[in-house]
Amino acid sequence: MDLYSGYINRLIEELSHLPGIGSKSAQRLAFYLINLPKERVQRFTNAVTEARENVKYCERCFTLTDQTICPVCANARRDTGTIMVVENPRDLAAYEKTGKYEGVYHVLHGAISPMLGIGPGDIKLKELMARLQKDVREVIIATNSSLEGETTAMYISKLIKPTGIRVTRIASGVPVGGDLEYIDEVTLLRALEGRTEI
Numbered sequence: 001m002d003l004y005s006g007y008i009n010r011l012i013e014e015l016s017h018l019p020g021i022g023s024k025s026a027q028r029l030a031f032y033l034i035n036l037p038k039e040r041v042q043r044f045t046n047a048v049t050e051a052r053e054n055v056k057y058c059e060r061c062f063t064l065t066d067q068t069i070c071p072v073c074a075n076a077r078r079d080t081g082t083i084m085v086v087e088n089p090r091d092l093a094a095y096e097k098t099g100k101y102e103g104v105y106h107v108l109h110g111a112i113s114p115m116l117g118i119g120p121g122d123i124k125l126k127e128l129m130a131r132l133q134k135d136v137r138e139v140i141i142a143t144n145s146s147l148e149g150e151t152t153a154m155y156i157s158k159l160i161k162p163t164g165i166r167v168t169r170i171a172s173g174v175p176v177g178g179d180l181e182y183i184d185e186v187t188l189l190r191a192l193e194g195r196t197e198i
Contacts, residue, residue, distance in 0.1 A: 008034070060131070062107040062124050063089045072096070072104060079103045081137040085128065085156060087111050087144060090181035095142065098185045101192060103140070106131060111148035112155055118148075120155060129159065138166040140195055144179055157198045168195040 008030060016026035033041060057063070058070035065071070072078060072092075082103030086092050092105045108123040132139070139160055143149035153169055160167045170191040183191075 061092075061105045062109065062127060063092050063105065077102075081135055082140065083128075083131065083136055083138070084140040084142050086142050087149065087152075088181075091142065091144075091179075094181050094183065094185075094188055095192070098188050098192070103138075108143075108152070111143055111146070111152040113148040113151070123152070125156070125159070128156070132160065132163060132165060136165055138168060140168050140170065140192070141198065142170045142192075153198065167198055169198045170195050 011030040011033070012023070012026045015021055015029050016023050018026075021029070033044070036044075051066075054066045055064050056066070058065045058073055059068055060073040061070060063070050063072070067074070079102050083106050084092075084095065084101065084103055085106045085108060086095070087108050087110060089107055092107060095101050095105075106124065106128045108125065108128070110118055110123040112118060112120055112123065128139075139156070141153040141156055143152045157167045157169075
């Protein structure tokens with residue numbers, strides 16, 4: 001039996017599809033949105049619609065941006081000779097919060113996972129290799145400490161080693177199976193500073 005009318009049920013259902021939002025949280029959010037002034041709801045829906053229509057990949061690092069080139073890649077003070085490879089834009093944001101990394105990034109948008117049918121051609125590896133044709137001294141592999149992240153790190157290392165470019169891996173301190181986006185800045189900074197050659 002439905003407790004609410006069709007519109008409310010539909011809103012709750014749509015909100016429950018968001019990551020980390022269960023049915024109770026979806027219900028709470030639905031009632032919050034319904035009770036907002038119409039102007040606030042309109043600003044919220046416009047923000048979602050405009051972001052969906054205008055956000056795209058940065059042409060250099062493949063993070064999400066609403067410009068052709070993201071703010072990190074556009075910053076002339078960044079060291080383009082050092083590229084940190086991360087799995088997703090949230091990992092990039094986690095490292096940027098430390099305020100200590102001065103290089104640039106490359107976002108893979110995933111990790112190699114034969115179990116899920118994700119191979120090297122399904123992530124942004126070809127684009128990474130194209131970037132290495134320029135003056136790159138070091139590639140820091142900052143994939144997650146999961147089986148998929150480690151597999152991806154080893155694969156990238158084997159691809160890059162023959163080029164003579166230094167390849168390092170972020171140090172431990174990041175727990176095995178932990179996602180970078182949830183790790184505090186101090187731990188991320190220690191992992192970056194303690195990176196090792198692979």
